[in-house]
Every structure is written in structure tokens, then in C-alpha cells.
Amino acid sequence: MNNIEKVKTLIIDEPLKLDCGQTISNFPLAYETYGTLNEKKDNAILVFHALSGDQFVTGTNPITNKSGWWSYLVGPGKAIDTNKFFIICANVIGGCMGSYGPSSIDQKTNKTIGTNFPVITINDMVNAQYNLLNFFKIDKLFSVTGGSMGGMQALQFVANFPDKTKTAIPIACTASHSAQNIALNELGRQAIMADKNWNNGNYFNTESSPNNGLAVARMAAHITYLSKKSLEDKFGRKLQERDSLKFSFDADFQIESYLRHQGNAFVDRFDANSYLYITRAMDYFDLIKQYKGNLSNAFKNSKTKFFIISFTSDWLYPTLENKEVVIALNAAGANVGFIEINSDKGHDSFLLDVPDFLSSVRNFLEANY
């Protein structure tokens, strides 16, 4: 998390009442844009990132020096064409890439806020990002989109602001976090909290962060992003740089080495407390309950045209859960398209080079612009 001061930041002075009851104000929202807002201001797409994402959608992420997380989808000439559209993406509140979160400094104490940060929700994240429309003087977005937690934010955005986007593309998501997904997130949180360095969230005052715990949480999550078949095809039982089993606890298999790498690389760019807060927001997400058990009420005033996308091998946010949103939208009389993309790459499909997915998004955007 070096060079975090380099990111573009908007200070939200409008007070924001959070679902927990607290009100925050004068807080930073870090964002990035790609492409150019046209004169009519009708070509803006607000992209929402997922759990481990950030505002650096495409190009080179200036903090990590790696490609943006949606480089396959977004860019000049790509499915979300930055020659045509103006892309805005903000780091969610609770995050660690410049937006107000547990690693922000409390001005009163000059220490990081840590677990004094309020527990936030997907609704809070979306309401914070709504300020971007005022900032860019956009009356109505052309689209909102995102995968996984990004898709949940897209659903929440339309529910909260039914007149503020022409289209919406929620991808590989759900209207209500499942018990299995709560369980998997709780596993990650417990891995972090089990690390003695976590120290109830007050680790910025000490030499070391709960890197071991965060790496384990990331490993667990990473397994769930892939399908059984993709793991088998990519790794199988292939050994790591050796011809035979080593009869030790070193990484014998390539899959072990890969997971260890994923865990260790993550701690360089992510804050453990942010991981706790963002997974908590995901678990709290229940748009069905927000609308008293009737999801279609979330969309009954919306003129937004929806395109819901799921992937066959995604077992984290399976087609079944995406279809529940389609059914609710139909019940609300909304304009809704749906496609289940054939892919054996699991939940990660929305981040990868899956041609049918990329062309589906491209075609929907072109047909409706």
C-alpha cells in the first residue's frame, strides 16, 4: 500500500448516514476514470469492484504495477470500449486503496482507525459512490456494472436510484448472500482474527500486520473462485519443479505452490481489516429482506434495462441465484435480458478471457447506446 497518496480522491462533504446508524462526512472516496465524458454526458458507465478489487479497472494499476482487474473487458476497442464510453470506478468505502476505510488515519489520534471503523453495508458503499454523479455533473448514467460484489452494488444502485441509469449489467452475483458464502467469508475472517498480529485490528501501531492470517483467507477465497474442473485442467496432480514426491510439507504439487503465491502476493496490496469489513458487507447483503421479502419491489419503479449474466461453473454465485433476480425483475415488469455463459473457469470467469462473455457485454452495450 505504498504511493497511496498518488490516487485521485474526492472528498465527500455531504453527510452519509450509514445503515449501522452512524453518520460520516468529509471522507475520501478514491476513484479512477477511463475515456472521455461526452458533451451530453450520456456515455458514463459506473463500474463497481469486487471484494479484492479497486478503482484501477484497466491499464496498469499504479500501486501494484499489474494490469487492472477488468483489462479483458474494459479498454480501447474492448467490450466496454473506452473510446466510446466514460468509465468511472471508485474504491469502496471500507477498502484500502485510498477511500475511507479502517486503514485511514484518525485525525484526532493520528493512528489508523482499525476496528473503530463502522461496520458498513453494500447499501452504504453505493450511497457513497452516488456522489460521483454530482461530482461529474451526470444526471443519468448509461450503465452500472460489476461482477460478484460489484454485481450486488449494481443491483443496490438501481434499487436506490431507479432513474439514474439507463442500463445495468449485474454479473455473477446474488440478491441475498447464501449460507455457504457467509460460511466461506467467516472462514476468511477467522483466519485473520486467529493471527496474533491482528491484535483486535490495532496492528498499524506495531511492527507487523496479520499477514499469515490474511494469506490463508486469500487462499481459501481463491479456491472458491475456480471450478473443480478448472483446477483439474490447470494443475491436476502436477508436481512443482520435481519428479517425485518429496515426503515433506513443502509445496510438492503445483496447486500448493500456486496457492501459497496467491496468499503471499495478496498481503502486499491489501489490508486485513478491509478484508473483514468488506466480507461483512457482503454477508449482510440481502436485498430481498430490504424489500420485506419481495425482491421485485426493489425494482418496481425502475425504467432501467437489465442484462443479467451468470456462468455455468460458478458455484459461489450459481446461475440459480442469478435467475432469482431475473424472476423478480420479470415480476416487476422490468426490461430484462439474461444469459448463462458456458465456461468451466468458475466464478473467476467474469475476470477472464471468456469470448462469449466479452461479446455478450459488447453487444448489449452497442445495441442500447
Add this chain to the structure above:
Amino acid sequence: MNNIEKVKTLIIDEPLKLDCGQTISNFPLAYETYGTLNEKKDNAILVFHALSGDQFVTGTNPITNKSGWWSYLVGPGKAIDTNKFFIICANVIGGCMGSYGPSSIDQKTNKTIGTNFPVITINDMVNAQYNLLNFFKIDKLFSVTGGSMGGMQALQFVANFPDKTKTAIPIACTASHSAQNIALNELGRQAIMADKNWNNGNYFNTESSPNNGLAVARMAAHITYLSKKSLEDKFGRKLQERDSLKFSFDADFQIESYLRHQGNAFVDRFDANSYLYITRAMDYFDLIKQYKGNLSNAFKNSKTKFFIISFTSDWLYPTLENKEVVIALNAAGANVGFIEINSDKGHDSFLLDVPDFLSSVRNFLEANY
């Protein structure tokens, strides 16, 4: 792990050459029996336990004071009827319920062996348990059975000793551990090793064991034992002893509370180093590779009658992998039956009250005895 001295133990004086190259001898194998061996000694069933199991198959486990792990299946009048059959079950080597394992005391140093214990395999476990036949003077077992890692041992037993059992019932298992399962086991190992108390396995000399890490490993495993649907049906988004979200990191949801309980209860009865060794043995299991890529060669000399059982909602050892064994057995000209039981309880189905499963085992045993 109190009262471990109370368990029945056989000392194996026959040297056992392990797959890693080391030879062990004069080591303890803890076991339990249920029912009575008949005069012809043709009614014995050797049961193999799974990762977190032990020799206490049914009745009350004298160490934990809880029911034996296979109480639904095994007992007087039950599917595996202890009024009719003589059941033998041993704690696997590498385990922590009295058999030779990392928590055994090294006589030379008077300390626990820890990670000086050799890395063992499913083959080693089975070869160690073969000594039970000599001990009970049984020439041929009536059956071998077990679920999950127990099923793998059953397959290995028949491969190693084609004349030594009349029947075999491998349940919810595989002939070759998948990349996804290696990944999940590695996650558990890394959770343990991330705990500072693990201390490279030398934690019996200190005040504290790596309980946090072991609890996280157990939580991770527990999620995989259940199906998405069973988690949804059992827990859904039900809150734990409260009416509304608490906006904290306490266990808001029942599923969180359940997982925390599962993790904490496990550390009272299981040794973290044993968890490392046993998961490693599972990951190393590849009967296909043992037989040079042709699984049917593992069974080509066997007169054993097989009954393979899988469960529809088991995503850890799915029907597909169980069927690979059936196909290989057919290719070897073996006598093989197969059933996929409809159950939405996931991998754990083999431990639960699933009537079709219980009656299938009962019918197979009765028809062949």
C-alpha cells in the same frame, strides 16, 4: 487427548517399510472391536476411519464421551449389525488416538516426535492395519469398508491383499486425490502452519498448541463436508440469538456460530500435527499412478466383490470420481455393484441418517454373508 492410555493398543513388532523409505517397528496401533468373532472367523469387517475419525466407530467414545462417528450405520441391529458381525477399527498411523503418530513420545528424547515423524501414505496406513488380521488370526475378512479417506484405504487394502477380504464397500471416495481436494487440504495445513504456536511442529514443549490454526483448518473442512443446499436448509441467513444485525464481527448468523463451535470443539480432541500428516497422506493418494496409469491393474487379481457408493450432493468426492473406480473394476473383470444415493447432505451423508444409504449397506452385507 486425556485418558489416551485407556485405549486398547497392539504393538506391531514386525518392521514396516514405509513409502518414504524409512522402516518403523515396535510401534503402537490403537484399535477397538465391536461384536464377537465367530468360530469360523468369517464374520470380521475391518472399518477404516476418515481424516478426523478414530477407532471408536459406535457406542460412546471413551475419550470424547460423544457417540462414535458411525453410530448410524454400526451397532446391534443396525446396517452393519454387531450382533452378527465382528467389527475391527484401528486408529491410523499418523493419528492421535493412541496409534504411532507425531504426538507419540520419542523414547530417546522423552519429547513428542512432532514433525520428526515420517510422512506416511494411505498405503502405509493399510499395511500397518494388516497386522490386525494376524493378531485376530483371521485368514480372510468378510468385508472392508469406510467413507472418504476410509474408502481410499478400502481400495488400497484390496489392491495390496487381493485374497484377504470377501467383499469391499468403498464409500464417497476416489482413486486419486483431485487438485481441488489437494488445494483444500493445503489450505488447512497453511492455517495450522500460520499459527505462531505451531513452531515447526514442536509445540508440546511449550504451554500452548496451535489451536487457532487447527480450528480454522477444521472450519474450512467442515464447509466442504456439507452441500450448498444443506447449508441453506439448515442455516440460511438465520441470526444467532438476536432479532437484527449487530453491525460487529461477532457471530451474527447461526452458520458463523456453528462453524466457530466446530472449530473450537475439534482442538480438544485432535492434534494439529496429525492433521498435517493425515491430509498429506490423502493428497499423496493416487492408486492410478501406483499402477502405472491403469487403475484396473490394481484389482486384476482380486476375487473381492465390490459395492461402490456415492452421494448426489457430495462435491468433495463426487459420483464422477467414484464411477472411475467402478469403470476400472469392470475393466478388470471384477464383481462390482454401484449405487449413487440421492442425498442433499453433501459429503457428510456417509456419516448421517440417510435411510437409502443405510439400507443399501445392510442389503449388500446380508445378501453376501
